[in-house]
Amino acid sequence: MKILLTNDDGIYADGLCGLYHALSLEHEVYIVAPEAERSAVGHAITIHYPLRVQEIRRGKLFWGYAVSGTPADCVKLAIYELVGPVDLVISGINRGANVGINVLYSGTVSAATEAKILGYSGIAVSIDAYEDIDYCYASYFISNFIKNVDKVCLERPFCLNINIPHLNPNEIKGIRVVKQSTAKLKEVFEKRRDLHGKIYYWQGAEEHLENSPYTDVVSLKEGYITITPVHFDLTSYAELKILSEGKILESIHI
């Protein structure tokens, strides 16, 4: 397969490197990734600044294209200008899980979603760890998964958000196809003073307040690899139906 590889941790990230080596044995792999970390950028795109592209070499080997934009920019620019049509877009392996509400903030997932928007199948891959990460098993899992991708009984283009626990393979309990949790995040804003006495805030999220095992958040925590099919229609159809039947339109003067 012709595969486009991107991420939001930047072109030099270990997770992208690990996945590249696992995939390039059997596939034609192209890397187009942000020149530096672009975490939590959500589905941002760059329309007010020019995008710069740099060819990156590692030793004598051409490694990929580093882009001065977001993950979604990378996918668009790759498809339209740098690489052309591909069989699959893979985004990752991200350092840190992308489950629950965090999926909305995730640059990793937005790259896979952007692939689907453009008419290509996309897979976002994240590992549930931040330190001392071993990407070997996750890379092996994905290379094995995409060998079987024809058995994914979805129409193309699909977009899958895959999260992998950072456990020894024999401790992983299995795979679960689960929905995205919509439970609240326990968030913090820490108010601090800089060296000049001026106030600033650090933003962080501690945990999802979610208990249902049939969600990505809890299944991942329990030791399962989670797979969530993702769409990009933000319409709330249940509410659309209620609104259409309601009286709101009659009571508003235009």
Place this chain on the structure above:
Amino acid sequence: MKILLTNDDGIYADGLCGLYHALSLEHEVYIVAPEAERSAVGHAITIHYPLRVQEIRRGKLFWGYAVSGTPADCVKLAIYELVGPVDLVISGINRGANVGINVLYSGTVSAATEAKILGYSGIAVSIDAYEDIDYCYASYFISNFIKNVDKVCLERPFCLNINIPHLNPNEIKGIRVVKQSTAKLKEVFEKRRDLHGKIYYWQGAEEHLENSPYTDVVSLKEGYITITPVHFDLTSYAELKILSEGKILESIHI
């Protein structure tokens, strides 16, 4: 009502100013908005840099808080630190429509979505024009709409994406509750050279390739005010069902 007003065009934008004056006659309105334009940032949040907050005055009047982050940051920081709980969050009035695929890239809509995530109702408002914009009618419409917001027969918190044509009021055909178009955007990347001979790309989108009148894209173009209820569960439930019943899980070795 206690209303939080934000946007993605920045705290000094005319659209926010117009809406403030229309709402502040009857409501307690707080402004927490980006210090400068943050268009197309999608649902980005700022977790790797500190957030700075500046109190902005216009003459002797306290105008609002300018934040060094994104629209979603503004809503979080307002609710958690600067303003506290509110009855409604309004984001806008945005310069330029937010319909179709552009909803995913929109900072305006992400602020209203963030309100819903945090448990508050949100309304995103955009006007379909970029130059010589008259915000009077749109401001009047929104102030009238929220007077009737109790008749919106949705459970709270809701999130509504409202787009208003830039027409004389008597040319506006009515209001339509419609879904977000998922049709492709006709996009362009223009390759240029800077004054030093180095290549850069400008990204732009020309139009949605959408024909169905039952979408936000076409209804707005036809002269209707469009209302789309928005959710933040990116799970594709139809595909979740197919995947759960399929053979993919059996064929993958973990």
